[in-house]
Amino acid sequence: AQSVTQPDARVTVSEGASLQLRCKYSSSGTPYLFWYVQYPRQGLQLLLKYYSGDPVVQGVNGFEAEFSKSNSSFHLRKASVHWSDSAVYFCVLSAGAGNTGKLIFGLGTTLQVQP
Template sequence: AQSVTQPDARVTVSEGASLQLRCKYSSSGTPYLFWYVQYPRQGLQLLLKYYSGDPVVQGVNGFEAEFSKSNSSFHLRKASVHWSDSAVYFCVLSADTNAYKVIFGKGTHLHVLP
């Protein structure tokens, strides 16, 4: 069975601090992994995605994520957060079995203190 787990429903950090949002996945096929961000009162936007190659992928606004097959993880990182990064972040899995569907984690609500 395919699944995505984001263990932290809410994360609070101070502006300028580093950030890691955790994501664990389970997939029977080759995983395609995404991070999306949802700013208040908006739809979801792609931050970055991984499907092969270098396990560290760069995204928009200074975000990066590292894929680990051995740990079944795809954690999101940022070296220094800004108050405008406050949003909900979703980890998403698309696998090559039943590939039409995508599976969302429940999201992590990031609150950046100014």
């Protein structure tokens, strides 16, 4: 069965500190992986995506993620967080073969950036 696990429900960091949000996945085939962000009172927005190739993918606002097949992981990183990065972050796995677009969402990690 395909699944996504975000082991940390909540992460608190200080502004300017580095960040890593963890994501583990289980997939029977080639995984398509995404990170989405949800700011307060808004819908989800795509941060970055991984299909194949270079395991480190760059996203918006200085975020990057590293895919590891051996560890079944797709961790999100940022070198220096800003207070505006406070949001809920979802790791997402594409489950559909062909283009059904059915996605499996992790439960999300709430990031709080303290001044």
